[in-house]
Amino acid sequence: GYPYTCTHGSSNPIPVGQSIFSGTYDWQIAEFNIDYWAGNTANIRFVFGSDGSVAGAGWFIDDVCITIDPSIAVPQNLVGSLTGNIALLEWNSPEISVDGYYVKRNGEQIAHVTAPYFEDDLSEMPLGDYLYCVAAKYGEETSAYTDEVTVHFTHMNMYENDVPIYSTELLGNYPNPFNPETTIRFSLAGEQSVKLNIYNIKGQLVKTLVDNNMDTGNHSVVWKGTNRFNKVVAGGIYFYQLETSAKRFTRKMLLLK
Helix, strand or coil: CCCEECCCCCCCCCCCCCEECCCCCCCCCCCCCCHHHCCCCCCCCCCCCCCCCCCCCCCCCCCCCCCCCCCCCCCEEEEEEEECCEEEEEEECCCCCCCEEEEEECCEEEEEECCCEEEEECCCCCCEEEEEEEEEEECCEECCCCCCEEEEECCCCCCECCECCCCCEEEEEECCCECCCEEEEEEECCCEEEEEEEEECCCCEEEEEEEEEECCEEEEEEECCECCCCCECCCEEEEEEEECCCCEEEEEEEECC
16 A cells, blocks of 8 residues: 555645655555456546655656456356367356457367357367366456366267268357347258247347258358347347257347447
8 A cells, every 4th residue: 555645735736635655765566456446447647746855856657557366357157069070169258358268178278269269170189088278368467267178079070072060059159248249150960941039038039030941051140139120129138049940049148238
């Protein structure tokens, strides 16, 4: 904290009772905890004052930086799954803005990504269990890593005529939470009839994004936060459901306002 308190001085720009630095110092580090303003804009103001006895060079401030405690703001809810020969990792972003994520496999960093998901092609890797964890990057700082999740790579999916074998999966949406739009990703094991619907928290249909036949492979569809009349919907929790002839998947997302 501050080592002194301003006690008097009618011409001093600093009010009496204000906690201050005072005296003669060499360079020293001063740290201020700004956790209270997390998620908001914090304006930092420096006020300088001195009495008539001061004849030195004055006050200087240098190397102002903001750091984040690595024990906080860690990515949450890391999950791993296997689609074909691809290990798919997904996680929830921290509530504060990040500059990206580091991904480790079996203790070794293998990727730096900007979105909260990662696809690791294991087709050139030996069969076995792979352990993954993720950390968030904040400028020059890095959070602690998440707990590890295990992806079981127990058999190799062979390719026929250089065509990969896909499974039918709802892969998630990014960003989530989002405003004003988000991209929903899914894969299909074969050409089939597909419906992709958006529902509100009451289970009411908000909008149908897809209702037709689609080819084998990976697909993505953008929802712009509108209903079937193309009117912007209110913020809150929504559900997106992928329905095919054989399977149905549902996931949750959050629209911010």
